[in-house]
Amino acid sequence: MTAKDTVLIAVFAALTAALGLLPPLPVPLIPVPVTAQTFGLMLAGCLIGARRAALSMLLLLVLVAIGLPLLSGGRGGLGVFVGPSAGFLFGWPLAALAIGFLTSHFRKSWVGLFTANLLGGIVVLYCCGIPVIAVVSAVPISTAALGALAFIPGDIVKAALAAFTASAVRRAYPESKKTL
Amino acid sequence: MIVGLFVPGESLIHRLSASRKLLALALLSASLVMLGGVGSLSAAAFLVGALFIWGAGLGGARLWCTTRPLLIWLLLIVAAQLWLGSIETAMKVSLRLIALVWAASLVTLTTKLSDMSDAIVGLVQPLERFGVSPQRVAFLIALTIRLIPAMLEIVKEVREAQRARGIERSVITSFVPVITRVLKQADELSAALTARGFERWDVPG
Numbered sequence: 439m440t441a442k443d444t445v446l447i448a449v450f451a452a453l454t455a456a457l458g459l460l461p462p463l464p465v466p467l468i469p470v471p472v473t474a475q476t477f478g479l480m481l482a483g484c485l486i487g488a489r490r491a492a493l494s495m496l497l498l499l500v501l502v503a504i505g506l507p508l509l510s511g512g513r514g515g516l517g518v519f520v521g522p523s524a525g526f527l528f529g530w531p532l533a534a535l536a537i538g539f540l541t542s543h544f545r546k547s548w549v550g551l552f553t554a555n556l557l558g559g560i561v562v563l564y565c566c567g568i569p570v571i572a573v574v575s576a577v578p579i580s581t582a583a584l585g586a587l588a589f590i591p592g593d594i595v596k597a598a599l600a601a602f603t604a605s606a607v608r609r610a611y612p613e614s615k616k617t618l
Numbered sequence: 619m620i621v622g623l624f625v626p627g628e629s630l631i632h633r634l635s636a637s638r639k640l641l642a643l644a645l646l647s648a649s650l651v652m653l654g655g656v657g658s659l660s661a662a663a664f665l666v667g668a669l670f671i672w673g674a675g676l677g678g679a680r681l682w683c684t685t686r687p688l689l690i691w692l693l694l695i696v697a698a699q700l701w702l703g704s705i706e707t708a709m710k711v712s713l714r715l716i717a718l719v720w721a722a723s724l725v726t727l728t729t730k731l732s733d734m735s736d737a738i739v740g741l742v743q744p745l746e747r748f749g750v751s752p753q754r755v756a757f758l759i760a761l762t763i764r765l766i767p768a769m770l771e772i773v774k775e776v777r778e779a780q781r782a783r784g785i786e787r788s789v790i791t792s793f794v795p796v797i798t799r800v801l802k803q804a805d806e807l808s809a810a811l812t813a814r815g816f817e818r819w820d821v822p823g
Binding site (some may be wrong): 439440441442444445446447448449451452453455456459460481485497498500501503504505506507508511513514515516517519520521522523574575576577578581585599603604606607610611 | 688765817
């Protein structure tokens with residue numbers, strides 16, 4: 439692991455943590471509050487490659503586990519890993535891995551990045567999160583999935599924003615093309 | 619500045635080592651998953667709650683703080699169980715969840731950040747033969763904690779610069795310069811690390 443790998447992993451973990459400390463973004467037409475943290479996950483996947491993105495999300499989870507309140511709403515500690523939404527947390531590294539993998543195979547246009555974010559940041563993440571909700575609350579998977587539907591519109595908006603930001607950053611900072 | 623969740627204290631639970639507490643938490647979690655009856659689960663929840671309030675001297679207010687984010691989940695679970703299952707399952711699921719979250723929070727609130735970090739780095743030790751260096755994990759933890767305020771500073775600077783130009787409410791225009799600056803800072807940092815011989819840290823001797 440080079441110095442560059444180490445720094446990018448730490449920087450994107452810190453950025454995702456910082457996004458959770460900012461007040462949640464009010465998005466028009468969507469009732470549930472949209473936190474910016476999965477936005478950080480998607481950006482990491484789009485910009486720093488699968489392996490580094492996954493490791494940076496894993497690092498963020500380690501920081502949360504040792505007792506830093508870095509999740510949105512000031513949550514943190516070991517408690518969040520035994521709660522009903524733990525599956526989504528464990529899904530973060532996998533989702534970042536999936537987005538990074540897809541990004542490296544798709545065209546780096548807005549549409550390519552958006553598709554990678556939808557598949558990794560929503561499909562993979564929800565596939566990790568929903569079964570855990572179902573097990574912890576002892577309901578069928580279909581019921582848990584129905585409840586999670588409320589968050590999909592917000593996540594689609596985030597996937598689009600992250601894709602747009604990542605493709606603009608690639609043009610604004612050509613150095614970032616070399617990192618993939 | 620980022621402050622951890624640790625609450626200083628002198629209780630027996632505070633003085634236990636972090637790895638013992640993690641082991642105890644793992645055992646408790648496993649037995650809570652095995653326990654079946656409403657009676658034994660409520661006894662477990664009561665015991666954990668008592669340890670939390672009096673055993674560690676953390677008090678009822680803090681117990682309420684750890685429970686509050688769960689309330690919405692408990693409400694949803696009870697509603698779903700009353701609709702699909704039975705009131706008994708609703709009680710069992712809620713009690714198990716409460717006891718688990720209380721126990722996990724008890725460990726976090728009574729363990730210093732540095733002790734917990736050392737315990738986690740210790741857990742990484744066996745992975746050393748697969749190329750995971752514990753020193754590097756420790757370095758990453760410290761570096762990230764240091765970088766979080768730096769990231770917030772970048773967000774603040776970009777917002778102020780945009781306000782000065784009269785752009786205030788555009789999310790898209792504010793994130794592109796933030797991420798560009800973040801990447802630039804990463805480049806500078808990695809150059810600084812390389813200049814100090816970072817790449818040779820793991821080489822013995």
